[in-house]
Amino acid sequence: xxxxxxxxxxxxxxxxxxxxxxxxxxxxxxxxxxxxxxxxxxxxxxxxxxxxxxxxxxxxxxxxxxxxxxxxxxxxxxxxxxxxxxxxxxxxxxxxxxxxxxxxxxxxxxxx
Amino acid sequence: xxxxxxxxxxxxxxxxxxxxxxxxxxxxxxxxxxxxxxxxxxxxxxxxxxxxxxxxxxxxxxxxxxxxxxxxxxxxxxxxxxxxxxxxxxxxxxxxxxxxxxxxxxxxxxx
Numbered sequence: 001x002x003x004x005x006x007x008x009x010x011x012x013x014x015x016x017x018x019x020x021x022x023x024x025x026x027x028x029x030x031x032x033x034x035x036x037x038x039x040x041x042x043x044x045x046x047x048x049x050x051x052x053x054x055x056x057x058x059x060x061x062x063x064x065x066x067x068x069x070x071x072x073x074x075x076x077x078x079x080x081x082x083x084x085x086x087x088x089x090x091x092x093x094x095x096x097x098x099x100x101x102x103x104x105x106x107x108x109x110x111x112x
Numbered sequence: 113x114x115x116x117x118x119x120x121x122x123x124x125x126x127x128x129x130x131x132x133x134x135x136x137x138x139x140x141x142x143x144x145x146x147x148x149x150x151x152x153x154x155x156x157x158x159x160x161x162x163x164x165x166x167x168x169x170x171x172x173x174x175x176x177x178x179x180x181x182x183x184x185x186x187x188x189x190x191x192x193x194x195x196x197x198x199x200x201x202x203x204x205x206x207x208x209x210x211x212x213x214x215x216x217x218x219x220x221x222x223x
Contacts, residue, residue, distance in 0.1 A: 033210070033211075035211075041215070042201065042213045042214060042215045042216055043148075043156060043201060043203075043211075043213040044213070045210035045211060045212065045213075048209070048210060055209075056209055056210055058210065091155060091156070097207075099144050099146075099161070099163075099205075099207055100146070100158060100161060101146070101158075101211060102158065103148075103155040103156045103157070104155060105154070105155045106155055
């Protein structure tokens, strides 16, 4: 069964550094999402992406964040200047239509 | 915007018992309500979902009910097994929009 994949599984970075988190959505899916989960807390929506543009974003998704679909398979989340509070698990998700979202295994980001 | 409340935060049951987790939502425009199971360190896995044109849906030992008037929906797990132990999240959303998650319920099933 096809699954969403994410790389890296873990990322440690220094505060102020840029990070890029990568996702490969399920191949026939058209809608892509990023969520984050701070340790022990709920999953929080960051951004959704469809037809090569952002369709919705939360208040968490400020100017430090950006998303891109650089080719036909990858979907990336960039954090330009990481802060301590960006430490979290970042999940990519995708859906073929507009409802059932399938999550990737996540990237655990630790900002020191 | 949408707000989802989930109760209880923790639930302990004996193997074979039933477990019920309840969620309420605030946005009457929400029409899609999935439930995810998350084991420690793993991705959220969709276990069942329901759309607003349906009042109840069942899949083997798992069922979900939706009351649109009261804006609440519930997950029912019957004949619980130790492997059901995990964190369960409810979520609410509309077609093509963000899923807003509840805070999760940690279910522990003891044998």
